[in-house]
Amino acid sequence: MRRLLPLLLLALVATGCSDLSGTNKGGYITGDGTTTVWAPDDRGAPIELTGTTLDGKDVDLADLRGKPAVVNVWWSGCGPCRAEMPMLQEASTELAGEAAFLGINTRDGSAANGLAFERSVGASYPSIYAPDGRALLAFPGLPRPLPSTVVLDAQGRISAMISGPIPSRLTLTELVQCAASASAEHCEADT
Numbered sequence: 207m208r209r210l211l212p213l214l215l216l217a218l219v220a221t222g223c224s225d226l227s228g229t230n231k232g233g234y235i236t237g238d239g240t241t242t243v244w245a246p247d248d249r250g251a252p253i254e255l256t257g258t259t260l261d262g263k264d265v266d267l268a269d270l271r272g273k274p275a276v277v278n279v280w281w282s283g284c285g286p287c288r289a290e291m292p293m294l295q296e297a298s299t300e301l302a303g304e305a306a307f308l309g310i311n312t313r314d315g316s317a318a319n320g321l322a323f324e325r326s327v328g329a330s331y332p333s334i335y336a337p338d339g340r341a342l343l344a345f346p347g348l349p350r351p352l353p354s355t356v357v358l359d360a361q362g363r364i365s366a367m368i369s370g371p372i373p374s375r376l377t378l379t380e381l382v383q384c385a386a387s388a389s390a391e392h393c394e395a396d397t
Contacts, residue, residue, distance in 0.1 A: 237351030237370025241377065244365055246388060252362030255344040257334035260311060260320045265332055267344075267362060270306040274365070274385035275358040276378065279342065280333070281313040282323035286371040287353040291327040297378050298331050305382045309333030310341050312352070359385040 255267040267275070278294055280287035298307040311320040311333045320335060334341050342348055345356055349369035355378070357366040365385035372378050 237349055237354065237368075239368060239370045239373045240349075241373070241381070242367050242369075243381070243384060246359070246365075249359060249361075249363035249365060250346065253344050253356075253358060253364065255334075255341060257310075257336060257341050259332040260317045260324065260335045261332075262317075263332065265308065265334060267308065267358075270308065270358075271360060271362045273303075273305055273360050274382045275306040275308060275362070276301075276382065277308050277310060277345075277356045277358065279310045279312060279348070279352065279354045281311065281352055282319055283313065284352040288323070288327070290353060290371050291323075291329060293372065293375050294378075295327060295329050295331075297375050297382075300375075301379065301382055304386070307331035311335050311337075312339050312342070313337060357381045357385045 252271070253267055257265055259265050267277075276294070276297070278290075280291065282288070294307065294309075298305075301307075308331060309324075309329070311317075314320045314323075314335075314337055317335045320333060323329075324333065336342070342350075345364070347364075347367070348354060348356060349367060351370050353371060355368040355372055356364055357378075359365045366381040368377075368381075
């Protein structure tokens with residue numbers, strides 16, 4: 207019995223470590239849409255990120271500077287990601303010339319899966335293919351739920367983050383306008 211006790215304890219610990227409590231059936235956490243906004247003086251350093259898009263092209267986030275950028279983290283197997291993607295596409299069309307859009311596709315087993323999903327929802331902006339999630343390390347404090355969205359200002363600094371689905375297209379549009387503003391008057395800062 208004494209020999210079995212350590213094995214039993216090890217089995218209990220291992221079971222606890224593999225528990226996915228807090229996740230849904232897809233094994234990922236979905237946020238509640240909480241939005242955090244930073245005033246211009248409180249934004250950190252510009253985000254540095256390079257990667258390869260789903261269609262094999264190189265992309266550098268620094269090339270998008272000069273106007274706000276919306277970076278959305280998604281996976282084709284994530285229901286809330288699929289639900290918000292058409293709204294993101296509408297916003298990218300509405301804000302064309304005023305803001306750049308970039309996706310980060312995580313968890314898809316192949317770029318072909320991500321491309322098929324983008325075609326199905328009509329997404330026209332590029333997405334970095336990062337199935338290992340390493341691209342997310344460029345964003346300090348990025349919430350881990352899927353989807354997650356970051357709005358960068360024209361200098362590439364984090365202006366706002368949304369943990370979970372974007373509440374509305376108007377919310378996203380207002381966050382982009384806030385990121386474009388040099389004044390905090392139009393922005394409600396949460397930090």
